[in-house]
Amino acid sequence: MTLYLIAALQAYLLGSIPWGFLAGQVQGIDLRTQGSGSTGATNALRILGKKWGYTVFALDALKGWLAVIVAFLVALKAYDAPQAAVINAGIVGAIFAMIGHIYPIWLQFQGGKGIATAAGIMIALFPPPVFAFGLFVWLTLFYTTRYVSVASLGAAVALPMGAATMWALGQGDTLRSSIAGIMCLLAIWRHKSNISRLLSGTEKRFEKKPRPAA
Numbered sequence: 001m002t003l004y005l006i007a008a009l010q011a012y013l014l015g016s017i018p019w020g021f022l023a024g025q026v027q028g029i030d031l032r033t034q035g036s037g038s039t040g041a042t043n044a045l046r047i048l049g050k051k052w053g054y055t056v057f058a059l060d061a062l063k064g065w066l067a068v069i070v071a072f073l074v075a076l077k078a079y080d081a082p083q084a085a086v087i088n089a090g091i092v093g094a095i096f097a098m099i100g101h102i103y104p105i106w107l108q109f110q111g112g113k114g115i116a117t118a119a120g121i122m123i124a125l126f127p128p129p130v131f132a133f134g135l136f137v138w139l140t141l142f143y144t145t146r147y148v149s150v151a152s153l154g155a156a157v158a159l160p161m162g163a164a165t166m167w168a169l170g171q172g173d174t175l176r177s178s179i180a181g182i183m184c185l186l187a188i189w190r191h192k193s194n195i196s197r198l199l200s201g202t203e204k205r206f207e208k209k210p211r212p213a214a
Contacts, residue, residue: 015100040112064120067097
């Protein structure tokens, strides 16, 4: 129980690091009052530009990956836990990293939507084909619709599908497949406003900015 408490605490604190908010502060902008009001990578990209948006995405993904890896290491090095307990600690880390990103204690529990953090978690916790499938779905939907929200929702749904497929092929387990479903539901919940705008036809596409005339 102590192992899982440590895994949860460190993951929540890592997940709570508000990289998008901090990037905005460097630029003198509070992302919570701009665009969608999210402190995640997509809003950072829209408001702060590509350099900061991509940096925030990478850092948000890194903290998700690191939360799981730290949980693994604590289980292995500090507790010499069996493989099942190591995986369980990583799963606890994954969930609490997502919760930390979405509901960071430092920003009155107003955070991002969890897609970049989930990407890092996928790399650390699931077999590589699961991440590859999620990335393929995201890229396909983004470049065919130009809606970041559609691509993110599609990738969220792809996560439990990929995890369940790998489990059926003998490279996963029931618990990780179930956690993938929970992560999917969290992402969908955080995109509920986007879903409403998609249904009403008011969601904004991510359009390329025209190049200035020579």
